Amino acid sequence: MTIHPTTPFEGQKPGTSGLRKKTPVFMQPNFLENFVQSTFDAIGGVEGKTLVLGGDGRYFGAAAAQTILKMAAANGAARVIVGQGAWLSTPAASNMIRARKSDGGLILSASHNPGGPNADFGVKYNSANGGPAPEAVTDAIFARTRTITEFRKLDVADADLSRPGEQPMGAMVVEVVDPVAAYADLMETLFDFKALRGLFHGGFTMRMDSMCAITGPYAKEIFEHRLGAAPGTVVHGTPLPDFGGMHPDPNPTWAHELMDELMGREAPDFGAASDGDGDRNMILGRGVYVSPSDSLAVIAANATLVPGYADGLKGVARSMPTSTAVDRVAQALGLDCYETPTGWKFFGNLMDAGRVSLCGEESFGTGSDHVREKDGLWAILMWLNIIAVRGQSVAEIMAEHFARYGRNYYSRHDYEALPTEVATAMLDALRARLDALKGMSSQGLVVESADEFCYTDPVDGSVSAHQGFRILFEGGSRVVLRLSGTGTEGATLRVYLERYVAGPEGLSEDPQAALAPIIAATEEIVGIKARTGRPGPNVIS
Incomplete structure (x- = not known):
């Protein structure tokens, strides 16, 4: 059967980053199906369209991906590009949407929230620009969830998501892709990987805590394989459905192991952490914690040292709650600085219009116009590239920044x-x-x-x-x-x-x-x- 009758659920209003609920709520019969069908209906249907699908590996993600594939096929989608194992970090999904010129995508994540059978789950729709759906779309999705009477879903076997390649699902093509390669290749176009290899070969030490979340495979590929950091640089590097019992939020409270290590006697030169879906970051130096607002300001002040931004920034933007530290840098550099509400979708219009190339939120989110999401590993690479060029420690860079800008x-x-x-x-x-x-x-x-x-x-x-x-x-x-x-x-x-x-x-x-x-x-x-x-x-x- 393709058409299934249903009735609305209360409370399916998307927030700043999609719909997030407790996992058992999403696992109720028809709850996920209602929201996905409402999303498809709100964007004018998906017939003939190409979508991207993936998530952070949290509990229920693989099952949810199979449901969405069957629904996309029943709704006439031409192709769905899905990360192997149903994995894709949020910035990698944004990149895939843009690189493949797809019509949009669905990301299965509750970001920095805990995962597991009784923890949190989420679904977010990203538009064709790779960014979170604007409010007009999320409002339309919510309106549809309140009137929905049926959803479409094929009654077919699950797709094999264990290896790359193409396979049919009804008339639709399911294309399974390596979730890491395209994103890692993009990073090589933005940063001086030769200089970064020299940094690590010269004895520079780092600890990257992926918090048993999605950035583990990305971090290992980039830092340990492509840049030559020592094996073991990446810790908690295997994504787990419950994040190993960790709260995958990269802040001093939840990333306390990393904090203790970087503040200890045998601290490495540099420390970093990322969150459940890979869009947040925390930056540390030996004995130094860098607040997200200060990190944004330092990146803005030093961006031209990085190859991808050598021609200068178009402008900068920050969310309203983020500190005004970046405003002072923008004023000194003669850059436009925009203050927006919280939510990355507000930066998308500014980036698409060519007004800004660097954005940040105080909630450990930093990114640029290379994608339309905040990007944890990108921010970490920015810091490493700045360190490699300046030849200074994090503490020295911060001290000079404060001396200049306050x-x-x-x-x-x-x-x-x-x-x-x-x-x-x-x-x-x-x-x-x-x-x-x-x-x-x-x-x-x-x-x-x-x-x-x-x-x-x-x-x-x-x-x-x-x-x-x-x-x-x-x-x-x-x-x-x-x-x-x-x-x-x-x-x-x-x-x-x-x-x-x-x-x-x-x-x-x-x-x-x-x-x-x-x-x-x-x-x-x-x-x-x-x-x-x-x-x-x-x-x-």
């Missing part, structure tokens, strides 16, 4: 799995007080302005409202509050704290100590502890 002390405090009604009520109360906050004094800080961020896309004029709250203090400090769209349980409140120090004094404080007055002022103004009953954040990064 330092934006910055931290994100996450309050996870809050009762949704509590988090919503707290921000509703803040919204009602925004106008009255101007001039308020707290902890020696005076509120200069407060608003709720609204973004008008400079390319297509689309408007995205309610994108987070900003409280700006006199002197350049600020706090941003927003609810994250990447969780699967309750609400996650993210609080972003920033303080600028021009220097030359005060550039080497502990970030939490430097931010203490802003943390206290935020509590006085918003009342997070009082309203949630939480003594503090779950995660500090």
